[in-house]
Amino acid sequence: MPESRSDSLLHLVPKAEAEQSMKDFKSDQEVRWCPGCGDYAVLAAVQGFMPELGLAKENIVFVSGIGCSSRFPYYMNTYGMHSIHGRAPAIATGLATSRRDLSVWVVTGDGDALSIGGNHLIHALRRNVNLKILLFNNRIYGLTKGQYSPTSEVGKITKSTPMGSLDAPFNPVSLALGAEASFVARTVDSDRKHLTEVLRQASEHNGTALVEIYQNCNIFNDGAFEVLKDKDQAKEAVIRLTHGQPIRFGAENEKGVVRDPATGDLQVVTVTPENESRILVHDAHAATPTTAFALSRLADPDTLHQTPIGVFRSVDRPVYDTLMADQLETAVERHGKGDLGQLLAGNDTWTVVG
Amino acid sequence: MTSQVSSEAGEALVGEQRSAPATPHHGTEKEVRRLDRVIIRFAGDSGDGMQLTGDRFTSETASFGNDLSTLPNFPAEIRAPAGTLPGVSSFQLHFADHDILTPGDAPNVLVAMNPAALKANIGDVPRGGEIIVNTDEFAKRAMAKVGYATSPLEDGSLDGYRVHPVPLTTLTLEALKEFGLSRKEAERSKNMFALGLLSWMYHRPTEGTETFLRQKFAKKPEIAEANVAAFRAGWNFGETTEDFAVSYEVAPATRAFPTGTYRNISGNLALSYGLVAAARQADLPLYLGSYPITPASDILHELSKHKNFGVRTFQAEDEIAGIGAALGAAFGGSLAVTTTSGPGVALKSETIGLAVSLELPLLIVDIQRGGPSTGLPTKTEQADLLQAMYGRNGEAPVPVVAPRTPADCFDAALDAARIALTYRTPVFLLSDGYLANGSEPWRVPDVEELPDLRTLFATGPNHTLADGTEVFWPYKRDPETLARPWAVPGTPGLEHRIGGIEKQDGTGNISYDPANHEFMVRTRQAKIDGIEVPDIEVDDPDGAGTLVLGWGSTYGPITAAVRRIRREGGPIAQAHLRHLNPFPKNLGEVLKRYEKVVIPEMNLGQLATLVRAKYLVDARSHTQVNGMPFKAEQLAAALKEVIDA
Secondary structure, three states, X not given: OOOOOOOOHHHHOOEOOOOOOHHHXXXXXXXXOOOOOHHHHHHHHHHXXXXXXXXXXXXXXXXXXXXXXXXXXXXXXXXXXXXXXXXXXXXXXXXXXXXOOOEEEEEEEHHHHXXXXXXXXXXXXXXXXXXXXXXXXXXXXXXXXXXXOOOOOOOOOEOOEOOOOOOOOOOHHHHHHXXXXXXXXXXXXXXXXXXXXXXXXXXXXXXXXXXXXXXOOOOOOOOOOHHHHOHHHHHHHEEEEOOOOEOEEOOOOOEEEEEOOOOXXXXXXXXXXXXXXXXXXXXXXXXXXXHHHHHHOOOOOOOOOOEEEEEEEEOOOOOHHHHHHHHHHHHHXXXXXXXXXXXXXXXXXXXEOO | OOOOOOOOOOXXXXXXXXXXXXXXXXXXXXXXXXXXXXXXXXXEXXXXXXXXXXXXXXXXXXXXXXXXXXXXXXXXXXOOOOOOOXXXXXXXXXXXXXXXXXXXXXXXXXXXXXXXXXXXXXXXXXXXXXXXXXXXXXXXXXXXXXXXXXXXXOOOOXXXXXXXXXXXXXXXXXXXXXXXXXXXXXXXXXXXXXXXXXXXXXXXXXXXXXXXXXXXXXXXXXXXXHHHHHHHHHHHHHHHOOOOOEEEEEOOOHHHOOOEEXXXXXXXXXXXXXXXXXXXXXXXXXXXXXXXXXXXXXXXXXXXXXXXXXXXXXXXXXXXXXXXXXXXXXXXXXXXXXXXXXXXXHHHHHHHHHHHHHOOOEEEEEEEOEOOOOOEOOOOOOOOHHXXXXXXXXXXXXXXXXXXXXXXXXXHHHHHHHHHHHHOOEEEEEEEHHHHHOEEEEEOOOHHHOOOOOOOOOOOOOEEOOOOOEEOOOEOOOOOOOOOOOOXXXXXXXXOEEEOOOEXXXXXXXXXXXXXHHHHXXXXXXXXXXXXXXXXXXXXXXXXXEEEEXXXXXXXXXXXXXXXXXXXXXXXEEEXXXXXXXXXXXXXXXXXXXXXXXXXXXXXXXXXXXXXXXXXXXXXXXXXXXXXXXXXXXXXXXXXXXXXX
């Protein structure tokens, strides 16, 4: 029987027999990121969250591409593959669609996912393969020592752009929404609590979940997200999205997001008793991605002021792996289990007798 | 004197006169001649349905029990401009009462549906050949379009041929006038009229085609009946018209075939079935990751029909994702395959290198076509051999297996799967456009006869550390095969990480150690070099001084050329490679036995390059890259030159 859409696909993955701890998910490999790298925090958050998920760790697979973040699988005591540049979503798609009893995670970076692997990312999203994609965005190429990336701000001075980069950056959340993603979230490496909550929601989602993680590269792009991390500045810069809650922020929670009745676009206003009822209530499950997209455009790409974090969109949509499995079942129902002898003979044979 | 070629030497054999066998329509008795083989070519516009016509004639011929070989030849454009030379599509069929090896060099009979088809094909028809032309299409404008200033039907340029002018379109419209179809719809059946006429000429069974038409147009019964009517009208036209005074019989090739059940099969179909069979024999699910590309797409189409065998087909966003998904599925324990052609292989190269490093089983099916770049998508070539051998960064050896005939694609697929699963390696299966689309009779194998391809997944620790701890080492090898364990996710206790960075021997952990890298590079090479492949067999009944060595789809033309040479008393030895990497262990010794070695290839000498480099043998190269298979007669002449040199 084809499953109903609302069943969690997690039930297909065997549960751990005993209670797990963070230690169970640490591999014996020495972690080799630069001291102070934001990747450590993400690794700790993921290792810390996994016991809560409670899946048999042999049924968890981390697949990565190439880049600093793509070393991630080596440090997880699960199955893992460190593949080639940009191709992790494609490889993970083959694994996830052939093994629905696995929880498949993709770890990628802004260069890996959005530059060399852009095609695979958007197609995984539109297909809605059951993958959890963690996109570490540090807005720089770290492993090749500091060239600008497809998320770097225009005019970025780097080794390959001494007079400033020329190309406009991608906004990964906007891109994912445009690619029909069913789950899109953004979080920050240093906010363990928020990161964990986003991981929780992503892991429960059926289909592709894209989680953009703002991650600091303290060597080549240090402080890129400082405005979102510094306690005082963050109050003005960060907009925390919570499903069902009015979208408000600011030191005194004095700011809010409203829809401009003339254009339909979103804008930030100072909340007053008159306009309070117009403050947008966040709906991550909205049928259309329109408002989620508008939210993704609120941030200033240069200063990062008014950057929403949290789950932008989380909707139920048919999952590719489920549909593929259903077709196999339907084919057996219709034609019976394949009989090789019959297949090889076909309908048009003749016999030669000696 | 009939023009129909009979014996392979070329002289005509006129059979005894016999009365025609019972047919649906008994007419006046006409002369029936017996032939031992015939080559027919149907040619028309790419929209005229020539491939379908050829396919149907082939099916009739197969079910009649002749041996046969086919050569479809069509443009890359789906509907090239009508009536032009580049838009001509043709289908050649060779059938005989004995075993044959090729679709034939030159047609005895050409069916030309329009002036372009005549012009494009007349050069291949020997003088005295029969030409059936659709005179309705020979209007001034249509002739001018292909450069006929005067009508070739009237200006004497076809005097040397036996021309049957038939107003095929008019006759078809006439036959279908009761059906109330539009002129355009009715005209479309003219290929079935032509098929009916040829079926009469060669005493082909007709039930199969009528059943086929009724099935194909099951949703449009009036179209089905119109096609059947056109088909019958063509048959009756042959039976009653004086222009067709003679019909021909080609007896079933009973002695050519060992006892068994037979069917006709094309290379791509045989290859698809080979993959389904390999998965069953390995007791693994089949996973295909692929991106559409000519001439490989038919394998994707075919496999996507067999979901009830547990076959998963994934049409990816590009070639890279196609092989990426396949590799992911291989990691998960599927028999994983990607199918493509030369340009696709170029895109997949990096992932093939990853598969070499990960040491996972993976089949890369390359249906070669003319290159470089987009090249000739619908024409055949063997020019991807060196790409398959060497087209990757670093030392990345990959076994290469090549089928020799359309039906052999089945066995070659099973063999490629055996190597991939036994040695945990990507394997190239190099077919080509000629094998893919060509067809021949195939003895349907008994499923019980198929090889056992079962392999074992790792289930527990395979290594004991100095302190006595039992651990799993993903790169601890089988001492015999040097294969590493295949530990699939979901197996408790064997959690491990693999990747494209150099790994430490045994543990599989990242290692930049120079000595370890040297060891791993040499070990990966040794694993491939040590793959067990059968010795090459040499066919040398006369103790020849010259050996002709081939690989892949040249088997048919080479064998036909060898037969010609031997018939004329010239000794020549023949050997044909299925395994290009590694070569059979005895190949060097075989080559050194002969004074001369000649290697015909549809490239500029790629196997010759490999053989010369590896065995220091002065192999001569005979090459052709015109997008078409070798012609037996020309090849025989070239081989003769080498023998006589």
